[in-house]
Amino acid sequence: MDRIPILRMGKFLLVTIQIDLYDRLATNLETDLVYMVNKTGARGVLIDISALSIVDSFMGRILGNIGSMARIMDAETVVVGMQPAVAITLVELGLELKGVHTALNVEKGMELLQKKINGLDDEEDEIAANEDSTD
Amino acid sequence: MKQDISKLLQKKKKSILEDWMHLQLADAGLREDLMSNDELREQSAELLDSLLKGINDKTINDFNSDEFAPVYEILSGISISRARQGFSPRETGIFVFSLKDALLKTIVTELSNDQGALLETIVSVNKLLDNLGIVTFETFIKGREEVILRQTDEIAEISTPVIQVWDGILALPIIGTLDSARTQVVMENLLQHIVETGSTIAILDISGVPAVDSLVAQHIIKTVAATRLMGAECIISGIRPEIAQTVVHLGIDLSNIVTKASLASALKHAFAMLRLDVKRIQKEKEK
Amino acid sequence: MKIEKEQDVVPFRNRVKEYAVRIGMSVVNQTKLITAASELVRNMLKYANGGNTIIEVISEGRNSGIRLIFQDKGPGIKDIDLAMKDGFSTGKSLGLGLPGAKRLVNEFEIKSSVGEGTTVSIIKWKNG
Structure with a gap:
């Protein structure tokens, strides 16, 4: 059975998506992640999509779902490493990734998660981050 | 009595080339700075060669014939490269039209005893060469357009410095x-x-x-x-x-x-x- | 190329990509085209249980591009204008599929009749 491996690193969960996902794989990932957040009590989820050459509305929705689901379970989600072409396409498509934060790379994403869960002041939290306007 | 034009021209190929070269070299607008005489001769010989291969009784009045495909190809290549090198349209035009002069000169000498055939051949050759001239200009302009397009891209690139x-x-x-x-x-x-x-x-x-x-x-x-x-x-x-x-x-x-x-x-x-x-x-x- | 199950989507996207690379399309345009294709294929699977796709390279003057045609024999779309609106969906999706795909390509044409099926044809030019 095909599954995307989820790594646990301290209080965080780490997912690296290495292949182009077909739908079942993506929905599996969504389910698995939510269960893992529950089981491990993780405070942050980091999803690396740098290898993804395509993010369509379905995939975008999955990412948004993961973010929102994790949020109500008290975990923040950061999507890192989006390709420029993917970002341009998403904007053109009219898709904003609501509910997830974004960062340039894994390192910056980790930093961001640390800051988020250490509960720094919201105002100072803009650093290196894409602030969710709904915040 | 109708002579075989292609054989006739084939036989005279060498002198046609000489005449053509002579005409091209005699032109005041010759751009020796852009192209050496040897190179010019090579180009001319190649074009003449393929042209004469393509000409026969059937094709001489049908310049869309497949026989001329290689001629157009060579000619296009030459005009595009000339456009890029910065030749003027006039200089490029002379390249083809002086070939016409050279061909006609040979035809006139060879067919001087048969007025009817002479006239017919001259008209045909004229048409054919005019057509080659059009192709030359078309591709020449295309070559120029490519230069412009490339520059447009470059400007777009430069105008957004990060x-x-x-x-x-x-x-x-x-x-x-x-x-x-x-x-x-x-x-x-x-x-x-x-x-x-x-x-x-x-x-x-x-x-x-x-x-x-x-x-x-x-x-x-x-x-x-x-x-x-x-x-x-x-x-x-x-x-x-x-x-x-x-x-x-x-x-x-x-x-x-x-x-x-x-x-x-x-x-x-x-x-x-x-x-x-x-x-x-x-x-x-x-x- | 036939699309019957969701596992067909990834190979289809790869095929589209191959063609796009062959005509020298830029990465951004490739991504846009493939994303649009992905949306349309997904629609086809979801509403019509699959269908047929055609990939072809076209050229107009010095510009070349790729045309993708998606044909299905599904239920068809009742109100195309409504379906082309952002946020409209009869399914549970975001409703970005059709209008989003249209924004990502240069030319977009949709024909549909209820009960007979839907045909969508898109063109993405290499430069544009």
Whole structure:
């Protein structure tokens, strides 16, 4: 059975998506992640999509779902490493990734998660981050 | 009595080439600076060769015949390369039309005893060569157009420079009108640089944009959105008073975007976001 | 190329990509085209249980591009104008599929009749 491996690193969960996902794989990932957040009590989820050459509305929705689901379970989600072409396409498509934060790379994403869960002041939290306007 | 034109011309190929070369070299506009005589001779011989191969009784009146495909190909190649090298249309035209003179000269001498055949052949050869002339100009212009297109691309490339103003801060001054094609280039360029430099803040300076209408604003908002998706923040600077006025009059909502009046204040904001402090002692250029 | 199950989507996207690379399309345009294709294929699977796709390289003057045609024999779309609106969906999706795909390509044409099926044809030019 095909599954995307989820790594646990301290209080965080780490997912690296290495292949182009077909739908079942993506929905599996969504389910698995939510269960893992529950089981491990993780405070942050980091999803690396740098290898993804395509993010369509379905995939975008999955990412948004993961973010929102994790949020109500008290975990923040950061999507890192989006390709420029993917970002341009998403904007053109009219898709904003609501509910997830974004960062340039894994390192910056980790930093961001640390800051988020250490509960720094919201105002100072803009650093290196894409602030969710709904915040 | 009808002579076989192709055989006749084939036989006289050498003298035709000599005549042709002679005519070309005699022209005052000869560009020895752009092309050596040997090269010219080579080109001429190649073209003549393929032309004479293509000519026979059937094809001489049908210049769309497949037999001439290689001729057109060679001729196109020559004219395009001449366009790129900077030959003038006149110089390129002479190349073909002097061939006509050379051919006709041979035909007149060879067929002088048969007026009917002479006339017919001259008309045919004329038509054929005129057609070659048209092809020459068409491809010559095409070659020029390619040069122009390349320059357009280059201008588009140059006109969107991405500058790294600080570790982690990029600036992109936009000068000139922003249309959707340009926005795409700007966006691509900016995002690529963000990835390469790992910058987290991008400043888009629009003080050089003559007018901001709702379409331009849309493009700017898109660029900001894409930057955010990448995980970087985008500041718009260079909002001139006129721009502020039109933006408000048009009812464009820029409230989700950090906007600053000048590049300097945008930079200050960026420093604050990165928690950098600029002190006088450090002799920073920006203040 | 036939699309019957969701596992067909990834190979289809790869095929589209191959063609796009062959005509030298830029990465951004490639991504836009493939994303649009992905949206349309997904629609086809979801509402019509699959269908047929055609990939072809076209050229007009010096510009070349790729045309993708998606044909299905599904229920068809009742109100195309409504379906082309952002945020409209009869399914549970975001409703970005059709209008989003249209924004990503240069030319977009949709024909549909209820009960007979839907045909969508898109063109993405190499430069544009």
